[in-house]
Amino acid sequence: MTRCDVCAAEWTSRKWEHCRSCHQTFSGTRAGDHHRIGPHEPAGARRCLGAEEMAAAGMWSTVSPHGVLVWHGERSKAGVAHRRDNVGAEQ
Ligand SMILES: [Zn+2]
Numbered sequence: 459m460t461r462c463d464v465c466a467a468e469w470t471s472r473k474w475e476h477c478r479s480c481h482q483t484f485s486g487t488r489a490g491d492h493h494r495i496g497p498h499e500p501a502g503a504r505r506c507l508g509a510e511e512m513a514a515a516g517m518w519s520t521v522s523p524h525g526v527l528v529w530h531g532e533r534s535k536a537g538v539a540h541r542r543d544n545v546g547a548e549q
Pocket residue numbers: 477478479480481482493506507
């Protein structure tokens with residue numbers, strides 16, 4: 459069991475990644491990478507995406523048995539376009 463002392467999130471999977479900046483949890487390194495946007499320089503220019511921004515970019519979340527919200531997938535403009543296509547098809 460891994461636990462974050464700051465936000466008290468708990469998880470068992472070693473693959474999961476927990477951001478020590480925004481305290482969101484990710485199902486893997488790739489999903490974690492995709493919640494950070496902006497340039498590495500200057501310091502502070504790079505930031506974390508919020509839940510709404512990640513959802514809009516095609517990522518999705520589930521809730522673990524321990525009650526931790528976990529983000530999956532990766533940010534992609536194609537994912538956003540795909541979601542819009544689906545909405546259009548239903549109308
Ligand atoms: Zn973060």
